[in-house]
Amino acid sequence: MSLTxxxxxxxxxxxxxxxxxxxxxxxxxxxxxxxxxxxxxRMHVRDLWxxxxxxxxxxxxxxxxxxxxxxxxxxVAPPVDVVGAHGGAPEGGPDV
Amino acid sequence: MADYxxxxxxxxxxxxxxxxxxxxxxxxxxxxxxxxxxxxxxxVTITASTVTIDINFSDQSVAVWSVxxxxxxxxxxxxxxxxxxxxxxxxxxxDLYTVPTGKKLYVVWYKVTSEQKGVYNLLKMPASESYGExxxxxxxxxxxxxxxxxTFAAGESVRANAQNDGAAAAFFISTAFGYELDA
Numbered sequence: 001m002s003l004t005x006x007x008x009x010x011x012x013x014x015x016x017x018x019x020x021x022x023x024x025x026x027x028x029x030x031x032x033x034x035x036x037x038x039x040x041x042r043m044h045v046r047d048l049w050x051x052x053x054x055x056x057x058x059x060x061x062x063x064x065x066x067x068x069x070x071x072x073x074x075x076v077a078p079p080v081d082v083v084g085a086h087g088g089a090p091e092g093g094p095d096v
Numbered sequence: 097m098a099d100y101x102x103x104x105x106x107x108x109x110x111x112x113x114x115x116x117x118x119x120x121x122x123x124x125x126x127x128x129x130x131x132x133x134x135x136x137x138x139x140v141t142i143t144a145s146t147v148t149i150d151i152n153f154s155d156q157s158v159a160v161w162s163v164x165x166x167x168x169x170x171x172x173x174x175x176x177x178x179x180x181x182x183x184x185x186x187x188x189x190x191d192l193y194t195v196p197t198g199k200k201l202y203v204v205w206y207k208v209t210s211e212q213k214g215v216y217n218l219l220k221m222p223a224s225e226s227y228g229e230x231x232x233x234x235x236x237x238x239x240x241x242x243x244x245x246x247t248f249a250a251g252e253s254v255r256a257n258a259q260n261d262g263a264a265a266a267f268f269i270s271t272a273f274g275y276e277l278d279a
Binding site: 011015016017020024048049 | 171173174175176177178179180181188190191192193194195196199253276
C-alpha cells in the first residue's frame, strides 16, 4: 500500500497542526499544516485510521500568504541591510 | 574526593571574568547563589528525586519560557482538533494521532465544546486510560490542563470521545495541545 504525501505527514508526525472535520457520510476532511515541509495538505478521507483507510482527494498548497497580501508585506518590509547580518563590510569597503 | 557531611562555606568573588564549574553530590544539598554581573551565563544540571528551585531576577532582561511557549518556539508543538456533528444519543470515538516510532508525545491540555449536554473524555489507547472526563448539562466549554503532561509512547494513540446526550443535533469539538520529542 502506497501512502499519499498527506498520509505520510500524518503518520510520521511531520506537522504542528491537524484538524479533522467529520462529514455527514462518515468521511473526514483532514487539514495538516506546519512541520518541516511548510506545506498545507487537505485530504478527504474515508475510514481514517481504520483498516480500509482511503484518500478520496488530496490537495497540496503552500503556507505563503496570497499574492496581494505578499505585495503589501513587501512594501512594509524593513530595508535590506547592505552591511550584512554578520557585520561584513559593504561591497567596496574595507574588509576588517 | 573528601566527604564533608556538615560543611558550609561562603564564596564571595569579584573579578572581570569568573568561571565556576560546580559538581555537588550529597544526600541533602542547599545552594543559595547571588550573581551580580553585566552579563551572566548560568548552566545548572540537577539530578535528584526532589528539586526545589527559587530564582529571582532583577534589573535584567531575562526570558523564561513556559513549556507551551518554548515548544512552539522550537516548532515541536502538536495541536489536534476534531469537529463532528452528532445526532442525539450518538457517540463519536475518534483517534487524533498515533505516536510514530522513536517519538514521545506530551499532551498539555485538552478542551471540549458543544451546544448540547453530553459526555466527553480523552483516551490513551490501547490501554483505554481516560482523562478529563466531563458530563455537561448544557452548553459546555471545558478546559483541562495536565500537570505533568500526559505521555504517549510510540504506538499509543490519542483518542477523543464524545457523546451527545441532548435533544438536538450539535457540533462537538475536541482540541488537544501538546508537543512531541525524540523518545
